[in-house]
Amino acid sequence: MSGNTFGKLFNVTTFGESHGLALGCIVDGCPPGLELSEEDLQQDLDRRKPGTSRYTTQRREADQVRILSGVFEGKTTGTPIGLTIENTDQRSKDYSNIKDTFRPAHADYSYMHKYGTRDYRGGGRSSARETAMRVAAGGIAKKYLKERLGVEIKGYLSQLGPITIDKVDWDEVGNNPFFCPDVDKVAEMEDYMKALNKEGNSVGAKIVVVAKNVPPGLGEPIFDRLDAELAHALMSINAVKGIEIGAGFDSVAQKGTEHRDEITPEGFLSNHAGGILGGISTGQEIVASIALKPTSSLHLPGRSVDIHGNSIEVSTRGRHDPCVGIRATPIAEAMMALVIMDHFLRNRGQNADVEPITPVIPASPAS
Amino acid sequence: MSGNTFGKLFNVTTFGESHGLALGCIVDGCPPGLELSEEDLQQDLDRRKPGTSRYTTQRREADQVRILSGVFEGKTTGTPIGLTIENTDQRSKDYSNIKDTFRPAHADYSYMHKYGTRDYRGGGRSSARETAMRVAAGGIAKKYLKERLGVEIKGYLSQLGPITIDKVDWDEVGNNPFFCPDVDKVAEMEDYMKALNKEGNSVGAKIVVVAKNVPPGLGEPIFDRLDAELAHALMSINAVKGIEIGAGFDSVAQKGTEHRDEITPEGFLSNHAGGILGGISTGQEIVASIALKPTSSLHLPGRSVDIHGNSIEVSTRGRHDPCVGIRATPIAEAMMALVIMDHFLRNRGQNADVEPITPVIPASPAS
């Protein structure tokens, strides 16, 4: 597989560049019989889309998804679901000045070495714009998991640069542009972002994603453990530099008596494991954290070289997010949904839901 | 793929339980022409093998690898390489008492839910014993990468429970049983482990792995980025709960001006990226850190339930490592080698090395 497909039984293959005609993806392996409309997918796309607050890029994209196949009379048929989103607000000339430069912390230099060429407009394929299709595809997985298994997948921002949260109020997450679950930190975050914008700088963030009601038994030892595939999925999101499952790096200094989640007939007494043991879900909440680096596009100049090897100074004038982590919550939810969906199908098959149909025709009249 | 295969073009498929007859693996896709002997693989197997110090499990296994195929007249032929290691020191009766229990923090409960059954002897397939085959397979990748590309992959222990290191002296790593690169911390670690053993407890650890001289251009956006596949590979190691690439979780509080690795014609000025931008190698050192949880097998009793749902108390009497992180360094090196090798082949093909042979026979005499 050439890199743009995720999953074994629930496959998502995406295409599209930041400033191309359209983004698209094919979701292959969705069980038949799921009610599905474009509105179902639009909800999360709107949570991710740019231009919704002053703290994200000012590029205006409707991010209106179209379902081109795989749904008949309002339900999935089991055949591949084709999705597209047209790009409408490209301003490619903003980027012509970077044609010959390798911007620090961007993928310019590494793409050139891999491909010998690159679509430099807005980062081309390396732009986080491609994550729109992940959110659309993840929306299908989320809907299936919720309706058939009661699984709920939700995330929040747990740290914005230096600002950490003190509490998790799930109801608050949707009430502010940061996906912050602590209402008492929102004003601080607003002030921080304003100062940052003024400075022309960017900052990192930390996101937590949680899946509730995942049935025990999902995950494929040895290499396709649920946690290994979650790490894969989450690390594939632009700007992610770290992943934790459950206690994560806190495990290093823990003793065994502290880390192990004791079990009683009434329930697990803690969840340092983050809902996964031996690479297989336990039925506890699956909890993952991710670290996102600061946006690489800055108004503040930095040293670099051009494609001829000359020393240059680079600063970005195009529109961009000052903190890519802010819009990452729905993306991380989508990736977790894709992983869980895929593992559910690996256990139970694409068509396990299908009721045996009648009539069954005998092989031959005599038999 | 059913979970026990890693890689797309350099495929490693493993089998074997802790107390079965043998462990084995098939390495498929190794380019032809590589000189390879059992001794080449034994070196890293000996670094990982149990019973070499008082700080690891006292199980005695020679871990002697056999090459059953794929090598002819001392060189690889391009056909699959079959490897086996026999298990010799199983004491399965040590484990019969856990047949009906779900040990906390072990895979007992999750395996039962997935498979409806489990080989309870020594953890069966969920035992870290399977990692021996990863080290053997990784040894092939390491040798190829070193000989053909000059790539060197090395790791060290950067934290043992509460004890952190102050310096990295690569020459010191092989001189102590902890893979510790800071000679001044070795005595402290010895004392800590003695106290831990006495207490009957276990502890976590942190490992750093570094690959030098990796050519720029390796990695397959979007989903098969080099960092995403590294995260997958490293998280698939038993007991790993966290992964960082480059600056990792420190990125969260960094500003863009601090994080971005500026470039001069003389070289990159820093390496917060950990050698990967846009999911593709840059030519800088690839740096990954992993967090390993404390060993789950403890002499200290913990609460749990049996398979009938009754409340019980569990303590482990079998032999085990008090800190699984200690032996994890060669395993992490092996997994990093497998990822880089696979991506090298995806870029350049399995047979890119093969010199065109003569004679070339025309399609037909007339043509």
Add this chain to the structure above:
Amino acid sequence: MSGNTFGKLFNVTTFGESHGLALGCIVDGCPPGLELSEEDLQQDLDRRKPGTSRYTTQRREADQVRILSGVFEGKTTGTPIGLTIENTDQRSKDYSNIKDTFRPAHADYSYMHKYGTRDYRGGGRSSARETAMRVAAGGIAKKYLKERLGVEIKGYLSQLGPITIDKVDWDEVGNNPFFCPDVDKVAEMEDYMKALNKEGNSVGAKIVVVAKNVPPGLGEPIFDRLDAELAHALMSINAVKGIEIGAGFDSVAQKGTEHRDEITPEGFLSNHAGGILGGISTGQEIVASIALKPTSSLHLPGRSVDIHGNSIEVSTRGRHDPCVGIRATPIAEAMMALVIMDHFLRNRGQNADVEPITPVIPASPAS
């Protein structure tokens, strides 16, 4: 992988139903630097498209392909190429009468058992309409193979129902609506098809596909042999019931002295092998034949059952091809191109063409 993707390194994933909004595909893994335009792909699409003669379905589709991504300034970038073709001439009401019937020899019954539902309009996903995307994707492979390796892939119709050909004149293939290479049989075929249309019946056909100048050494033993993957690819075309490589079924009655292709320094003396030995190309012409069954949609009534199990009589009123084999030549060429392309990349890598770029930035100023 969920069934709608073909290839390991050169991946084609398709979507789309006969009467949906659009067909589409994603071609992932195309090497960068290939000149590519929509016109390049349109040529073969026009050879396959319906409504071009009285011997094919009268559905009128422009089959105009759009390239949505992966091409920048006229050349491929190495990122996924998104393609779509809109459906314009669906007459879905033609098919409402078959909603509750299982037509003999169609996929109605088997789809219902697999999915529990089906898009009955024009056969939905089981319609040969999806092959348009194979032809588009195959066009990319064909162009690469021709420009970089000089490979030419061409096919012809070697039998139409009872009418066999006596000679192969490649120049004639494009001059008649049957892809017939024997000008002396065209009139006979025309008469046969007129009579068949009048009768309301359909008939089978046989197609031969040939690839010239394929370099020796392509194919991956054991399971991914070049001939095995060709068989897979060709059998996946709608209506195909048989595959032959080289001498095919004639091999059964051959003796070893007759079948073996003797070799001289001046060239191979025969080609019963069809250009493949041990699953690997030899440099001779790769020759495959396929048998296509008669179209299943007939005006002549046949016995069947409805979805309630009642005995019914079925005849088709919608537009359809009286001989699906007639339009199969470009499809078979496309599938052969996809297989050869994929195996070329498995040998040589996606980016083997990429010239090393400058500058190469050192890992750090000191190093």
Add this chain to the structure above:
Amino acid sequence: MSGNTFGKLFNVTTFGESHGLALGCIVDGCPPGLELSEEDLQQDLDRRKPGTSRYTTQRREADQVRILSGVFEGKTTGTPIGLTIENTDQRSKDYSNIKDTFRPAHADYSYMHKYGTRDYRGGGRSSARETAMRVAAGGIAKKYLKERLGVEIKGYLSQLGPITIDKVDWDEVGNNPFFCPDVDKVAEMEDYMKALNKEGNSVGAKIVVVAKNVPPGLGEPIFDRLDAELAHALMSINAVKGIEIGAGFDSVAQKGTEHRDEITPEGFLSNHAGGILGGISTGQEIVASIALKPTSSLHLPGRSVDIHGNSIEVSTRGRHDPCVGIRATPIAEAMMALVIMDHFLRNRGQNADVEPITPVIPASPAS
């Protein structure tokens, strides 16, 4: 995947050369709970093994299989099953004379071009000896399919060189060394083979394989159709040059009214489809035929070239089968079993059989 793995959810990966230390394979994805012993697999291995009659190679191999993992207390656990067979009767010096020659119709020339090297002893990896592991792996699939679904997979020889059969008596197949179902043709076949041996020549054969009681609904459109994967699987068997499903090449001259299998409530009225429509099983018998070319190793000299390009004459002195088709029946059965098993799991999942276990521990005491 690098060529030596077959299947998506029921994966078989093999290794081993004709004259290496051992053959082996890993079967990954077998559902847990299947009773399995070495004796279960030995039965088909004995049907395939060499030296059992004067009509096959005189190499003597016990072909004794060992199960190294994945079975606990007599039942599969869901973890990978490692299998090995030691080679005992290699006479490698028989082959030293062919080190520098390209034998006509063998894989010598194509392997050299692919790998730049080859293990020339007995054909190395290209020898049909590797099919022993397919038979072992297929035995697991056969047992599962029979016990859980009542599927029976059986084959017979339908043509030996010029000798065709007139009837199919399944009970007769096991009574003669040819797998011939027509007792009246056995003597003729014996005489033919004696004459052939005397002549030093070889001949082709045709095999039919049938699967009964396959449930409707197996197969994954578009590219992973059941017939496409059967074609892949069967064409991957050494010496196979042609594949037919159902009516196969007879479809070419059939009219639609003749080919279509009409349906009545009492059953299908014919089976030209060979049990597959739209790439999905219908519940009818799945019927495939394969053509095998004559053995390439002959005592009669043939023209060839050596590795220096000089014209030479080649004749084979080593032991070999005069008709490779004779032993192909259990191999073809095995490959069909692997395909059906894989598709069953893709529909229903690896663990669909697993009964929900108790206890289910709540996520936490409070929840």
